[in-house]
Amino acid sequence: MRMLQTVSWFYALVFGMLLFVFVFWGRQTWAQVIESTVLVFTAPTAEVRWAVPQSRVGVAGTNDDTTFYLTVRTSGNDDDVILFTSALATTTNAGTYPTTTLTGVPPGTYDIGFKGKQHLTRVMQDVEIASGHNVLNFSQADNSGSRGDVVLLAGDVSGDATSAATLGDDVVNSIDISLLLDVLDDDDPTGNAVRSNLNQDIVVNSVDLSILLDNIDVEGDN
Numbered sequence: 373m374r375m376l377q378t379v380s381w382f383y384a385l386v387f388g389m390l391l392f393v394f395v396f397w398g399r400q401t402w403a404q405v406i407e408s409t410v411l412v413f414t415a416p417t418a419e420v421r422w423a424v425p426q427s428r429v430g431v432a433g434t435n436d437d438t439t440f441y442l443t444v445r446t447s448g449n450d451d452d453v454i455l456f457t458s459a460l461a462t463t464t465n466a467g468t469y470p471t472t473t474l475t476g477v478p479p480g481t482y483d484i485g486f487k488g489k490q491h492l493t494r495v496m497q498d499v500e501i502a503s504g505h506n507v508l509n510f511s512q513a514d515n516s517g518s519r520g521d522v523v524l525l526a527g528d529v530s531g532d533a534t535s536a537a538t539l540g541d542d543v544v545n546s547i548d549i550s551l552l553l554d555v556l557d558d559d560d561p562t563g564n565a566v567r568s569n570l571n572q573d574i575v576v577n578s579v580d581l582s583i584l585l586d587n588i589d590v591e592g593d594n
């Protein structure tokens with residue numbers, strides 16, 4: 373009888389230990405899973421190289437600066453849902469911007485939009501965003517490697533341009549014509565100070581008006 377009790381206690385002890393190990397191991401594993409998930413997931417980053425404003429004066433890649441914002445949209449349909457909009461930033465004279473963190477965007481396939489301060493939105497379709505660093509080339513139709521011929525269409529100068537929401541209404545129309553005519557013949561010595569100076573030479577004149585009229589009634593990509 374005493375022998376039987378000892379054996380029972382032994383099994384109970386072994387069972388208890390196994391239960392403790394199982395529970396402890398399980399908890400530790402879940403804790404590790406949560407910890408490693410937090411550590412491993414960092415939002416992808418994106419570099420713009422290149423975005424080329426239409427009809428700028430000067431040698432290519434020397435006067436391509438623009439204030440802009442990026443949008444990340446659902447891919448593969450006509451009714452994009454915008455998942456991410458970046459704060460306003462400014463590209464270099466070469467038409468590049470070093471790095472934006474795509475906060476909250478997991479790796480995947482997206483349509484990526486670029487909206488310039490004087491320009492309609494250009495959207496590249498079905499761009500693969502990988503974890504880590506990505507390059508966005510808006511001068512190509514397909515985001516391929518080299519600097520291409522695709523330009524950002526100019527003429528959207530409406531809105532006060534203080535935020536993404538006010539950086540133009542993404543259509544070139546009579547409102548934009550009117551705004552340009554308000555400053556027609558104004559000097560712009562730096563080329564960057566007057567928004568309607570579309571080609572960024574030193575004056576707002578008929579050349580800028582002509583660029584705008586080429587895009588009349590055109591809307592940005594969506």
Ligand SMILES: [Ca+2]
Binds near residue numbers: 435436437563564572
């Ligand atoms: Ca410039």
Ligand SMILES: [Ca+2]
Binds near residue numbers: 447451
């Ligand atoms: Ca889409």
Ligand SMILES: [Ca+2]
Binds near residue numbers: 528530540544
């Ligand atoms: Ca407009």
Ligand SMILES: [Ca+2]
Binds near residue numbers: 570573574575579
């Ligand atoms: Ca001009």
